[in-house]
Amino acid sequence: MKEELRAAFLGATYGTARERFQLSPTRGVPPSWARGTWATVTAWNPGARQLSAEANVRAGVALLAEVQAGGFSPLPAHNGAGAWREEALIIPGARLRQAANWGSAYGQAAVLWGTGARVALVWLDSAGKVLGVERRWARRVTEADR
Template sequence: MLEQRAAFLSASYGTPGQRFRLAPERAGPGPAAPSWAAGTWTIVTVWNPDGQQQPKADNLRAERELLALIVSRPHFPGVNGEGEWAEPSVILPGLTLRRAAELGRRFAQAAVLFGAGQRVALIWLESDRMRVERFWAQLLEV
């Protein structure tokens, strides 16, 4: 669990053009949240359930299933992580926390991100409950 938490905290998230990291404190002056982070938003990936690398074909099949589920909702592509662990994700504006957790659990994800503006919650999807860690979005230069 500690290794997985460290991976989540060191990863970057967002779109290819606007990336952020989870930060324990609010950033200084200037834009602190990605431009797409107005209101509430969720980032969900379906790749590599439970943090275990899966064959690309399995990940792509899960991604198609997710996209079929959200086809009628506003969403746009994102990326979680970098390098070997860069995983396609979707950013869903206006999704409720409950629905975000349902999607994450459906695809056996350890956690999802749920945000409101520049506030970000790392929502751990434990078997019988959700555990929340709160952070700030810290924009990165891309």
């Protein structure tokens, strides 16, 4: 994995418009929705290549339909900011294998999978195989932190 990509994932914020979080090596206050198992997955910018807005929206709609067809009720979310702000889904109740499969199907280098406040940055290959896991905490980011 490229160090720049790893740094981008570790430095990004994630979550809903109201509650953002960062991956932290230390425990903090987690987002209120971080209970049970959950995943954060996007279909935008596969392979860390910026696609057109139209292509990203189409992929996001397809991911949403697939997740809902699986019986999940995802929360709208976004990852990152600025030019790399990507629409995403927080999927309560998702299992690790499901998150990895969704991420792989949409060309993602990684997904987030959590249990409560504990979250894993799960690195993927194009076949859905988990290449590695970095364990962190979901620490809520306040306006003062931004």
